[in-house]
Amino acid sequence: MxxxxxxxxxxxxxxxxxxxxxxxxxxxxxxxxxxxxxxxxxxxxxxxxxxxxxxxxxxxxxxxxxxxxxxxxxxxxxxxLSRSFQITSIFHNLSVFENLRCALLWSAGYRYSFWNPLGRQRELNDHAGRLLEDLNLTARRDTRAGLLSYADQRALEVGMTIAGGxxxxxxxxxxAGMSNTETDYAMELIRRVTVGKTxxxxxxxxxxxxxxxxxxxxxxxxxxxxxxxxxxxxxxxxxxxxxxxxxxxxxxxxxxxx
Amino acid sequence: MRGKYAWLWIAAVVLALAIPWAFYDFHTGRHSGFVISMLSQMGMMIILALSYNMLLGQAGLFSLCHATFFGIGGYATIHFLNAAGTGSLPVPIELIPVLSGLSGLGLAVVFGYMATKQRATAFAMITLGISELMATAALMFHHFFGGEGGVTTNRMIEHSLFGLTYASGLQVYYLILAWTLLATAAMYFLTQTPLGRMANACRDNFERAQFVGYDPRRVRFLQFALSGLFAGIGGGLYAITYEIVTFDALAAPLSANALLMAYIGGTTVFAGPVLGAVLITLLQSGVSLMSNSWLVYVGVMFITMVIFAPAGLTGLILAHRPIARAGRLGRLALPYVRIVPPALALVLGFVGVVELTSFLTIGAAQGKSLVLFGNRIDIHAAMPWIVSTVALVGGAAWLRVESRTFGRVWESVTADLTPVRA
Missing domain, CATH: 3.40.50.300 (P-loop containing nucleotide triphosphate hydrolases)
Structure with missing residues (x-):
């Protein structure tokens, strides 16, 4: 193999x-x-x-x-192959939901489309919604990513990294930079979302x-x-x-x- | 911009349709030529500013050559109209702007291929080069650009979808309005597509965009090309309206104007550039009649906005939304009232000094004299200068004090509110 x-x-x-x-x-x-x-x-x-x-x-x-x-x-x-960054790397002026949706676009096959209205792509939006739930960020759906707490930004970063499958x-x-509780939570999250992946x-x-x-x-x-x-x-x-x-x-x- | 703002757009359309009739003269049976031509100008400028914001606001690309694509749309349209007039181009005038847009698109593909290889400062410098290149080309290639005199046409090509001649300014205005609405709707649609969203994403963090599978260069290129398409449509409407296109339509000052309109209106909101274009065109049409120095005022306004309100007028307005939602707008009323007199003194003092200076030089050369409320002002006397200077300096000092108070109230009102996304 x-x-x-x-x-x-x-x-x-x-x-x-x-x-x-x-x-x-x-x-x-x-x-x-x-x-x-x-x-x-x-x-x-x-x-x-x-x-x-x-x-x-x-x-x-x-x-x-x-x-x-x-x-x-x-x-x-x-x-x-997808990666996250040591220093948080997200789209800070876009909402949490938009961040995840952007991370899904290519793998969902949209490429550089300028003819599909995003609001109507039910499967894509549902997928982004499920990711929000997996990351426990549903309550922050429309918050601008740059305004999230540090731990939430790290979670979002992990989410964007795994989003594309x-x-x-x-x-x-x-x-890095997390408290013990936050670390435990983050590791639990990472373990959960990377099942079956390298x-x-x-x-x-x-x-x-x-x-x-x-x-x-x-x-x-x-x-x-x-x-x-x-x-x-x-x-x-x-x-x-x-x-x-x-x-x-x-x-x-x-x-x-x- | 979501569904709840639909009424604003509908109101704007109704207004745009109705305004010519508000200035209808029943004695002569004519529409005001001044108003119609100003409204037509607004239409083109809205398209120019919105298409510019596809780069500046939406993709974070600071372009200095946007007029290039407006201009090429204009020049090409003159030639299309000439061909259509002789019957060799069987396209009705209503659809000519499609060809104008394709001209803009074609050139934007070529120049965009070069410019979008880079981003940020390097991108801006390449576009500056393109702007200079086109300005030179316009004076070199006489067959297409007509040299200094430009190229002219006659828009009455007798080929219309609706059997219209477009002899009257009103018919042309409604054609422009239709195209402005179409282009605006299309540009709004683009902001809601994968490309539009990835343009935002690359603006925020081009590196992350790469690591979610997108080539930021390709995103920039496509966005640039499409923005050229719309600028070309704007240029086509310009050609149809004025029936002459000269160097001005592609030169650097118009690129600067596109930036000014988009920025003053606000680049973070889709409708921002619309507001900017309307405002600047109003100033251009109104103030330029009253004062030689209107460009000074636009320039100072621009600098003030960049320093104090980088999100533009729409940004200023939207900053009040969370306050209104919390029902605290009332607490700002008094501070706002208090800030008006010093601001007014400052502005009037500044205008006074600028006008006095301008009449000392340009005005004197033109043999004009400064008239205020029917009184001739002696610009060589000390009094007007003293009054203006005192108003300017005093107003500035007073405003400084008041703005601190205002700032404190603002802080206390917004302290526990979460900012709302534009």
């Missing part, structure tokens, strides 16, 4: 600085994969490379067995990582130093030394991250 996402010898340099230094990674279909690592390790850059926001310097990236590393972001998205979802620190997430909260991930990859200075099931990564001496210090444990890690 082909992997949902494969990275082969991927490198990325900005000028003379090599940020990603030869990453090989296979993520199986349906897997929940967490990428962790200290600040500046290149986690977000890796996401930007996979999603097409930046182009790689060398190597290959494959989505369901097909090369995507030379494609622009919108085409990668159309092939079934992408099979591979990249979430960049979905719980999930790759960058996350600092170790509790979240060890709770949710099937496999964990540790990235340090643009290289993978460990990749495997949580127990294996937890036990890895390289990880303990390079990343979190010698007396590494899940508890200590969550404290460091918090």
């Amino acid at each position: 082909t992997a949902a996402l494969s990275l082969r010898k991927v490198t990325k340099s900005f000028g003379p600085t090599e940020i990603i230094r030869g990453v090989d990674l296979e993520i199986a279909t349906g897997e929940r994969h967490a990428i962790i690592g200290p600040n500046g390790a290149g986690k977000t850059t890796l996401f930007n490379l996979i999603s097409g926001r930046f182009h790689i310097s060398s190597g290959e990236i494959l989505l369901n067995g097909e090369r995507i590393d030379a494609l622009p972001p919108h085409q990668i998205n159309r092939r079934g 992408a099979s591979v979802i990249l979430l960049d620190e979905p719980t 999930l790759v997430m960058v996350e600092h909260d170790m509790k979240v990582v060890f709770d949710l991930a099937d496999r964990i990859t540790v990235l340090v200075y643009g290289q993978i130093i460990a990749s495997g099931p949580p127990a294996e990564v937890r036990a890895s001496r390289a990880v303990q030394e390079a990343y979190l210090g010698a007396d590494f444990s899940a508890q200590a890690a969550s404290e460091v991250a918090a």
Whole structure:
């Protein structure tokens, strides 16, 4: 079976600085994969490379067995890979409902249509309505997205990321800046809306990582130093030394991250 | 704009139909030529401003070459009318604006392909280049543009769907009105389609638009091309009305005017540019008769709006909606009344200084003298200058104090209200 996402010898340099230094990674279909690592390790850059926001310097990236590393972001998205951003990225002057509807348009086949009145597209509008309910944002339906609370904006961002039905979802620190309650709620939401999808997430909260991930990859200075099931990564001496210090444990890690 | 505003649109249409009859002179049996031509001008300007706002307000594209597409629609229409007049183009005059629109669309496809490769500042600079390019082209290619004198036609081509000759201004006005309504309805429809919505989305966050599957460049391009289509229709109506199109119809000042109308009316509401176009045309027709300096007033008004009311007049009006909904409009009445005298003093003082200065220079050259309420004002005496200056400076200081009070009341009234989406 082909992997949902494969990275082969991927490198990325900005000028003379090599940020990603030869990453090989296979993520199986349906897997929940967490990428962790200290600040500046290149986690977000890796996401930007996979999603097409930046182009790689060398190597290959494959989505369901097909090369995507030379494609622009919108085409990668159309092939079934969707991402969220560390810094909330929504359409702030549009209503919550419009945000979700925009996120659905392409996958619903509307393309650049200027002849379908949106108000009459019952199936599309029902779908956006169901998403609102899934995200628990129905009461905020007509609120301008820019005026939502931070946690609601993060929820909306996750909603827009999964709306189009992408099979591979990249979430960049979905719980960053959230309180503990909010984090619990967000993780519950993410778990619920990504059932059956391949999930790759960058996350600092170790509790979240060890709770949710099937496999964990540790990235340090643009290289993978460990990749495997949580127990294996937890036990890895390289990880303990390079990343979190010698007396590494899940508890200590969550404290460091918090 | 939702269903509940339908009555406003209906009222506007009824008004537009009726106004010529309000200025009907029963003695001579004629309509007021001034009013008819002003209304006709409004129609074209509404189309121009609305189509400009498809870029500025709806797609966040700051274009400086919008008159290019209005102008090309105008020039092309002159040639279409000439061809139709000789019988070689079998199109009734009522449908000629379709061809005008296609001319605008064609050129917007070409220029849009270049300009929409970029967004934001780079886009604005490319459109500035296009505007200059077209201005030069208009003076170079005499066959099509007719050089400095422009090109002329005769709109009485004797081919009409309704057997009309369009000899009278009123018939032309109703033709313009019909097209203005059609174009406005079409542009409103576009705002409610996937393309229209994604134009908003790309304006807000082009990067996110990419990650929901849209190519922002393609969105910009299509929006730009369609906006050129409507500008072309406006230009076609211009050609039909004036039967002459010159350099002015595609030059930079008209592009600036499109921006002015859209911005002053308000770019965040669909109907904003309509209000702006009506207002600016009224000023242009009315104030320009009274004063040489009317452009100064428009300019100052524009600057004031940009600084104090970036959402335009419709934005100002809509800001009151949540207050009205909460039943607190009454609390603003007194502060509003209090702000009127200083504002009036400021405006009158400013007008006084501008007019005195203008009569000192341009007025003197034209041999005119300043007349106020039937009294000749001696512009070389000290008194008018002192009065104007005192009103200007005093009004400004007073307004500053009053506006602080006003601001406090506004804050207290709106503190616990959620802003309403435009």
